[in-house]
Amino acid sequence: MSMNRADEVDYMTDESEMGNAMDDEMEGDFFDADRGRGEADDEYDLLTRVTDTSSAQARSGRDIQGIPWDRLQITRQNYRQTRIQQYKNYENIPSSGDRMNKKCKQVEKGGNYYEFQYNTRLVKPTILHFQLRNLVWATSKHDVYFMSNSSVMHWSSICSSLSEVLDFSGHVAPGELKNILLVGFQKYPGSLLDGFTRTQISTLAVKDGLMVAGGFQGELTCKLLERQGVSFCTRTTFDDNAITNAIDIYKDSSGGIRFMASNNDCGVRDYDVETFQLLNHFQFPWSVNHTSISPDGKLVVVVGDDRDGSLVDSRNGKFGPSVTPPMGSSCCSPSLLTSYTSIAPGLTTRSGKSWTFLGRYQVFR
DSSP: OOOOHHHHHHHHHHHHHHHHHHHHIIIIITSOTTSOHHHHHHHHHHHTSOOOEEHHHHHTTOOTTOOOGGGSSSOHHHHHHHHHHHOOOOOSSTTHHHHHHHHSBOOOOOOOSOOOOEEOSSOOOOOSSTTOBOOEEESSSSEEEEEETTEEEEEETTTTEEEEEEEOSSEEOBEEEETTEEOHHHHSTTOOTTOEESOOEEEEEEETTEEEEEETTSEEEEEETTSEEEOEEEEOOOOSSOOEEEEEEEEOTTSOEEEEEEETTSEEEEEETTTTEEEEEEEOSSOEEEEEEOTTSOEEEEEESSSOEEEEETTTOOEEEEEOOGGGOOEEEOOBOSSSSEEOOEETTSOEEEEETTSOEEEEO
């Protein structure tokens, strides 16, 4: 993540202004100008009222977000096109998006990539900055974990229930309850017993019964979901630029659970979940935005604030060939599609690229 504290405030202000602009549009320009202000206020309140949408309602023509477009002076398609044209996209390499538009292959529309089931507006994730990653996680078809204000929340679509997993607004410290015995202090050496206070969460990962939250100051907080309390706390770095950009939970070649933390201090740290001990620390000449591990746990693709990404052997840290997006565009999030065949990194140009180890790639959008 390429930014400092001043940049962070600027971008958060931009996002706030963008949200206010959307409210102004919905509140003013798209309503009938002939009607009185009080009537427009009542209609705006109706449009923004908390409503849910089912799959049956969507099939009958209702907007999946519950917005009654037939009562506005603009269609959903035109409004979306306006937003795309007015959106101020962040590019750390100037004009790379324009050059990418001329090169990339347009994806054919019309395919059914998913089938809408249900939308609820009772559940509201909180994302403080547009560059923050993975603050919403679906661990099954019915379970979603996400950040809401200072808490990690769990939403069950089956029960339509919302519960708090961990509150970071106060003091969070190691100490998990299992069979009424406090075992957190003794089991995981190196854990910060004092924990953290008022941690600002920058990224999240929830998988295989484990939740790991990363903070703006290099904090890592780990919780086993089947146990009460926090399992492990550590601060990965005291660097001035210590934002935890991403966390990837995975299984190694022997089936053990691990997680990798990508940080702005140019480091990637690999932890064993059974002992919560640091196994590997890979360093790069640029801030690391994201890592992705192959299905067999042996290969890692690493991308960050550089036009090139890296392939790394997770067992010995040996570097493989570089992953170079076209047109000098910086990667923001990669995925290893198969064990040793292809990689699909997302780019800051709002596009992506599939890349094979044979050196062939295809740009898509």
